[in-house]
Amino acid sequence: MPTSLSPRERVEAALFGGRPDFVPFTIYEGHLPTSAAERELRNEGLCIVQRNPAVYSVDTPNVSEERVHYTGPDGRDRVRTTWRSQVGIITAVHRIVPLNDTPMDRVLSRTSWREEYPFKGPQDYEPLEFMIRDRRYGPNYEEFLAKGDLMGSDAIMRANIGYEPMQEILYNLMGLEQFATEWAERRERLVRLHDALVEDRRKIYPIVAGSPALIANYGGNVSPEMMGLRRFERYILPVYEEAAEALHARGKLLGVHFDANCRLLAPGIARSKIDYIEAFTPAPDTDMTLAEARTAWPDKILWINFPSSVHLQPLPAIEAMTRQLLREAAPGDRFLIGITEDVPADRWRGNYQAILRVLKTEGRLPLR
Secondary structure, three states, X not given: OOOOOOHHHHHXXXXXXXXXXXXXXXXXXXXXXXXXXXXXXXXXXXXXEEOOOOOEEEEOOOOEEEEEEEEOOOOOEEEEEEEEEOOEEEEEEEEEEEOOOOHHHHHHOEXXXXXXXXXXXXXXXXXXXXXXXXXXXXXXXXXXXXXXXHHHHHEEEEXXXXXXXXXXXXXXXXXXXXXXXXXXXXXXXXXXXXXXXHHHHHHHHHHHHOOOOOEEEEEEOOOHHHHHHHHHHHHHHHHHHHHHHHHHXXXXXXXXXXXXXXXXXXXXXXXXXXXXXXXXXXXXXXXXXXXXXXXXXXXXXXXXXXXXXXXXXOHHHHHHHHHHHHHHHOOOOXXXXXEOOOOOOOOHHHHXXXXXXXXXXXXXXXXX
């Protein structure tokens, strides 16, 4: 069936108040292996969400960084990163692994897992804070524009601000267990580190706002079971407001990757100035259905992740879930379906084709 809009135009229409010819279907770069099936899907309307390169560059004139790739005793590839400054040395280790241990996944899909976080004890607060305050940011617009020209009308370019300061500490600097310990025993010192990151992010907002990107994500992966409602309200929501103010002044949209349980956080999200809820994953994978999300956030754009667990089911179930999502999203404005998680190598072709087939035949607006 011919389409009247390019994949990028369809996504932009859904995001900026237009009327796409059918509900957009998107996928992150790196999740669509180069192949004949990829070309067919892009021709049929699948839009790539291109998240790199960043619209800003970063330099640390007083902190050196060294990365060493090596193979551990278990035969796995690893990367050790070392940061050196006048106030101390920090190290971190990532293990490089295929997403699934199959020949196809070893070729197509590799990711990394943190084995050693930068923060290992109270002695690391000072060098970490020094490194954060040492960061200098500048625009990287030319590289971003060049990538956009290369991708053409099959992709939408998205800027990224990075994790929210408290999420940065939780996920990238400390890890869950160490975070819990520091919150209980040295909370004031942890909050000082958080405040340094807040100042750091404020350097980024105007660069992203002035960039060629029309949309930008700010962190996400907020787990209510770990972050909790009080910390979310006190430390997470305020940074969204600052970023949104900067982006909205330049006509840009701000989104957050809310892919976990959202029921506890839903009222705060509704009050926020976030424009789109990205990667929202409906039941059966989380504690909210798409219909409940529509009710909770009537003025937000819902850019969902197709429920990951359903990808393991037969193709008729994939089509049925797509139809259910369309019913719950009616009338279908401000709604997009995306792939934001990895799909098994033996399922992605058929599943993506099935989703797109239903969207093109039954996803024309207004939905009923």
